[in-house]
Amino acid sequence: MIKIKLRQLLWDREVTATAVHQATGISQSILSDIVRGKRTNVGLDIINKLCVYLECDINEILEFIPE
Amino acid sequence: MIKIKLRQLLWDREVTATAVHQATGISQSILSDIVRGKRTNVGLDIINKLCVYLECDINEILEFIPE
DNA sequence: AATCTTTATCATTTCAACATTATAAACTCA
DNA sequence: TGAGTTTATAATGTTGAAATGATAAAGATT
Secondary structure, three states: OEEEOHHHHHHHHOOOHHHHHHHHOOOHHHHHHHHOOOOOOOEHHHHHHHHHHHOOOHHHOEEEOOO | OEEEOHHHHHHHHOOOHHHHHHHHOOOHHHHHHHHOOOOOOOEHHHHHHHHHHHOOOHHHOEEEOOO
16 A cells, blocks of 8 residues: 655645645646545656655655555 | 666566566556556556565655656 | 635546557577 | 467557536635
8 A cells, every 4th residue: 555645745844735736737626635545546647746846755755555 | 757667676576577467467568568668657556566566665666856 | 704725525528547358579498 | 499488569448547617615814
């Protein structure tokens, strides 16, 4: 299972989902779903856009949790 | 840009794409495309299956390359 | 209270990811 | 050389990821 740690990351950096939406083009509704964990099978295109805008590495957004 | 380092990983571990296909259920043709870099926007479902089967972390499969 | 911003949610549509199947090509190895 | 395995490639169908737009709800600010 891969956890998307976007909520915490945005909170830490004091960045709103709206700001991410406007800067990256990722739709606001999709972002809301991702942040709330309602969408899990996200594509690398979106992960990439997040890494670019947030200037972070993949492991700051994703975490693999074996089970 | 996110690079998928699957070819090198499979080579290092001497695991065939066919073995991955059979163990994970990821289709053989898709796997071939991913390994050859013909498909880049892969979903986290597939990344997760790879991590599970190969018992590795995400960063062994993916690499974020800023540009 | 009224206004502004942000987030949640829903409905619709588009398009590509992925599965499936089949075949060809490449590569072992007896 | 021929059989067995692995990889490349193409065609097709399904499904869900993601965009768009719109509205409601929740938070902030004054």
